[in-house]
Amino acid sequence: MTAPDTHSTYGPQSFWWKYIWSQDHKVIAIQYFITSLAIGLVALVLSWLMRIQIGFPGALEFIDANAYYQFLTMHGMIMVIYLLTAMFLGGFGNYLIPLMIGARDMVFPFLNMLSYWLYLLAVIILVCGFFVPGGSTGAGWTLYPPQAILPGTPGSDWGIIFMLVSLVTFVIAATMGGLNYVTTVLQARTRGMTLMRMPLTVWGIFIASLMALLAFPALFVSGLMMLSDKILGSSFFMPAIISMGQDPGYSGGSPILFQHLFWFFGHPEVYIVALPAFGIVSDLISCHARKGIFGYRMMVWAIVSIAALSFIVWAHHMYVSGMNPLFGFFFATTTLIIAVPTAIKVYNWTLTLWQGDIHLTLPMLFSVAFISTFLIGGLTGLFLGNVIVDLPLSDTYFVVAHFHMVMGMAPVMVVFGAIYHWYPMVTGRLLNTTLGHWHFWVTFIGSYAIYFPMHYLGILGMPRRYYAYEDYSFIPPSAQDLNAFITVAALIVGFFQLLFLFNLIYSFFRGEKASANPWRATSLEWQTPDIPPTHGNWGAQQPTVYRWAYDFNVPGHSSDFIPQNTPVMNEGKDHEIR
Amino acid sequence: MRFVNTLAEKPWLNPDDGQASANYMVQDQASINLFGLRLLLAVIFVVFALFVGAYNMRMTYGDVNDLPMHWRLILNTSILIFSSLILHIAYTGMDKALASKQAVEIQLQRRIKCLYLIAGMTALMFVVAQITLCQQLMNLGYSLAANPANSFFYLITGLHALHIIGGVIYWCYCYRLCWQTDSWKTTETRQALHHQMRLCANYWHGLLLIWLMLLSLLLMT
Numbered sequence: 001m002t003a004p005d006t007h008s009t010y011g012p013q014s015f016w017w018k019y020i021w022s023q024d025h026k027v028i029a030i031q032y033f034i035t036s037l038a039i040g041l042v043a044l045v046l047s048w049l050m051r052i053q054i055g056f057p058g059a060l061e062f063i064d065a066n067a068y069y070q071f072l073t074m075h076g077m078i079m080v081i082y083l084l085t086a087m088f089l090g091g092f093g094n095y096l097i098p099l100m101i102g103a104r105d106m107v108f109p110f111l112n113m114l115s116y117w118l119y120l121l122a123v124i125i126l127v128c129g130f131f132v133p134g135g136s137t138g139a140g141w142t143l144y145p146p147q148a149i150l151p152g153t154p155g156s157d158w159g160i161i162f163m164l165v166s167l168v169t170f171v172i173a174a175t176m177g178g179l180n181y182v183t184t185v186l187q188a189r190t191r192g193m194t195l196m197r198m199p200l201t202v203w204g205i206f207i208a209s210l211m212a213l214l215a216f217p218a219l220f221v222s223g224l225m226m227l228s229d230k231i232l233g234s235s236f237f238m239p240a241i242i243s244m245g246q247d248p249g250y251s252g253g254s255p256i257l258f259q260h261l262f263w264f265f266g267h268p269e270v271y272i273v274a275l276p277a278f279g280i281v282s283d284l285i286s287c288h289a290r291k292g293i294f295g296y297r298m299m300v301w302a303i304v305s306i307a308a309l310s311f312i313v314w315a316h317h318m319y320v321s322g323m324n325p326l327f328g329f330f331f332a333t334t335t336l337i338i339a340v341p342t343a344i345k346v347y348n349w350t351l352t353l354w355q356g357d358i359h360l361t362l363p364m365l366f367s368v369a370f371i372s373t374f375l376i377g378g379l380t381g382l383f384l385g386n387v388i389v390d391l392p393l394s395d396t397y398f399v400v401a402h403f404h405m406v407m408g409m410a411p412v413m414v415v416f417g418a419i420y421h422w423y424p425m426v427t428g429r430l431l432n433t434t435l436g437h438w439h440f441w442v443t444f445i446g447s448y449a450i451y452f453p454m455h456y457l458g459i460l461g462m463p464r465r466y467y468a469y470e471d472y473s474f475i476p477p478s479a480q481d482l483n484a485f486i487t488v489a490a491l492i493v494g495f496f497q498l499l500f501l502f503n504l505i506y507s508f509f510r511g512e513k514a515s516a517n518p519w520r521a522t523s524l525e526w527q528t529p530d531i532p533p534t535h536g537n538w539g540a541q542q543p544t545v546y547r548w549a550y551d552f553n554v555p556g557h558s559s560d561f562i563p564q565n566t567p568v569m570n571e572g573k574d575h576e577i578r
Numbered sequence: 579m580r581f582v583n584t585l586a587e588k589p590w591l592n593p594d595d596g597q598a599s600a601n602y603m604v605q606d607q608a609s610i611n612l613f614g615l616r617l618l619l620a621v622i623f624v625v626f627a628l629f630v631g632a633y634n635m636r637m638t639y640g641d642v643n644d645l646p647m648h649w650r651l652i653l654n655t656s657i658l659i660f661s662s663l664i665l666h667i668a669y670t671g672m673d674k675a676l677a678s679k680q681a682v683e684i685q686l687q688r689r690i691k692c693l694y695l696i697a698g699m700t701a702l703m704f705v706v707a708q709i710t711l712c713q714q715l716m717n718l719g720y721s722l723a724a725n726p727a728n729s730f731f732y733l734i735t736g737l738h739a740l741h742i743i744g745g746v747i748y749w750c751y752c753y754r755l756c757w758q759t760d761s762w763k764t765t766e767t768r769q770a771l772h773h774q775m776r777l778c779a780n781y782w783h784g785l786l787l788i789w790l791m792l793l794s795l796l797l798m799t
Contacts, residue, residue, distance in 0.1 A: 194587065225632070261632060296589065304585070551593070568593045
């Protein structure tokens with residue numbers, strides 16, 4: 001199925017309409033990339049500042065307790081929402097969906113453009129939060145009431161309002177984007193592109209978009225209710241409380257209600273980031289191992305089941321808030337069940353590599369790094385999913401290590417792998433490989449150097465979200481040495497991300513020119529008449545799809561790959577045998 | 579079931595010789611728009627369903643006062659039902675206009691325009707009625723911060739009214755189309771108008787259903 005062929009509408013336009021107010025999904029994707037990278041850079045600097053305070057307390061005088069909590073909050077929120085979610089859905093989703101399904105554009109291009117500008121507005125509001133009286137909020141990225149809006153918490157006057165308004169704006173932007181992605185996948189696929197012929201990248205982004213449409217409303221609702229508590233004095237989440245010796249006038253609200261709403265969004269959010277990463281890494285591994293993905297159907301089922309299960313595990317983030325033991329049992333069980341489809345995916349990636357013609361290109365290196373970091377992060381998730389283990393480890397550095405491995409480093413590895421893979425399609429040039437290898441090895445080894453010791457610190461009982469760790473008898477002095485080591489590692493890894501940014505810019509001008517399909521990929525995005533693709537993507541005629549996206553090393557073929565739009569030439573039997 | 583069957587396909591077994599393109603159906607922009615709108619309504623429904631969940635959870639705390647506004651709410655609801663009904667009649671009237679091969683009779687055009695105008699005006703009337711209800715409650719001392727039931731009431735009705743206003747803005751666009759003589763000239767232009775009215779009617783009905791869900795919640799608790 002596809003939208004009518006309206007190639008004539010994709011003519012040349014003025015600079016403003018082509019690059020600023022563009023409705024071309026590729027330009028919008030790049031706008032998303034640039035904005036998310038820019039705000040991600042802010043989050044990177046904030047993480048450096050936090051680590052300097054922990055590793056070398058007092059080294060930077062301007063970091064007091066308030067500033068530390070503000071950095072911590074903004075770092076978390078930016079990374080999860082404004083960088084990873086925006087980049088995977090807004091960036092990769094926008095660029096790849098229409099190209100991979102053979103469409104000319106998103107089905108609602110104007111809405112798509114609006115989605116980006118609202119996202120940009122959300123980012124601007126967020127950044128403005130730094131400069132309002134009292135600074136940005138320091139409530140932690142979970143924004144738990146009552147402390148988030150009471151005096152004593154940094155940014156409780158204006159910072160929290162800017163944060164909430166920014167989040168609500170982001171949700172509206174994400175909804176506009178999500179509507180576009182889902183409708184485009186379901187309504188605008190080209191001839192022959194059945195759902196089960198779609199590359200797993202599209203499956204991942206499609207299901208993540210559906211999840212976003214269902215989960216983000218919870219953030220929207222909780223954001224509005226907290227804004228009402230803060231500005232209008234309602235008591236949705238605010239209990240009767242004495243704050244700083246004063247009665248702020250709240251009564252009977254439920255902070256737990258906020259936690260339920262927040263995590264009803266917050267846990268699916270993990271998979272909103274992870275599923276596109278799963279999809280992309282599947283395609284990278286298959287292409288760079290020159291082998292069809294192992295268990296394609298299982299991979300699709302796993303994506304769908306992970307999405308469904310992720311909506312019934314949220315309260316495992318709330319074990320320490322207190323709940324009926326039967327609920328604890330239920331949420332622990334569902335959390336462990338979700339490990340099954342996830343494990344299937346890990347096995348299938350590994351089995352795809354098994355006996356593959358593995359090319360150790362940068363996308364492949366980052367993909368393998370993803371499997372490794374995701375596996376480690378996932379295994380510690382099994383620890384934390386159990387109530388009895390979670391209680392002592394909750395709010396320690398073990399949790400910090402877990403989610404940074406599984407939701408931080410793992411998806412970031414995929415982002416890098418994907419950028420190295422698709423950069424030639426976007427720019428027509430290859431990224432510099434030497435710089436890329438430096439970037440990869442330092443990032444990969446560095447991520448272990450940073451987060452492996454954190455598990456140990458967590459088991460020691462080192463609490464997270466503390467500004468300073470002096471005079472705690474249960475934390476041995478050696479922990480400080482480890483903290484200093486982690487900080488040095490984090491600074492080095494951070495610096496090499498700047499090298500990556502340099503590579504992006506340098507290669508754009510000086511990079512080696514890429515051939516039309518440098519990785520010899522089968523999926524449709526590499527089969528456009530022009531690389532980089534022009535507005536409308538497909539020239540006069542949209543492609544027809546004849547096969548799935550993983551025909552690598554098909555017996556009886558001289559080439560080791562068959563693009564999806566290559567018709568069948570008396571080869572049915574070969575396929576049936578496989 | 580269809581989705582499960584789809585997921586059971588084995589794409590690696592059946593590279594085809596153009597079979598899929600033989601069964602290829604062009605999705606027109608109208609059905610894409612309708613699909614997108616229904617998806618949007620589903621998302622709006624989720625937003626309000628979450629409010630319902632939060633409301634139910636909060637209402638168990640036992641510190642909730644009832645709001646004295648049942649009859650007014652029912653009256654306002656009847657305005658919204660009327661609006662939705664009229665819009666539906668206008669839209670079905672367009673079916674007749676669409677079937678017409680010749681120019682559409684002036685009388686039918688007038689009838690549709692008139693019904694369309696009434697639908698929009700009554701929707702606006704609903705919003706105004708909701709605002710006056712809120713003002714009345716405030717005057718009686720039921721301020722937003724006084725009780726959780728009040729807070730939920732104002733937030734839910736406010737957000738619903740905002741969605742209605744969004745619909746009214748779209749209605750204005752459709753109404754402008756309705757008044758353009760060109761919109762009635764050819765089958766294609768009539769089809770375009772019919773499509774816009776269909777989208778508008780779908781949105782109206784969707785918001786009515788959501789409001790009925792909210793009303794039952796407000797009346798039952």
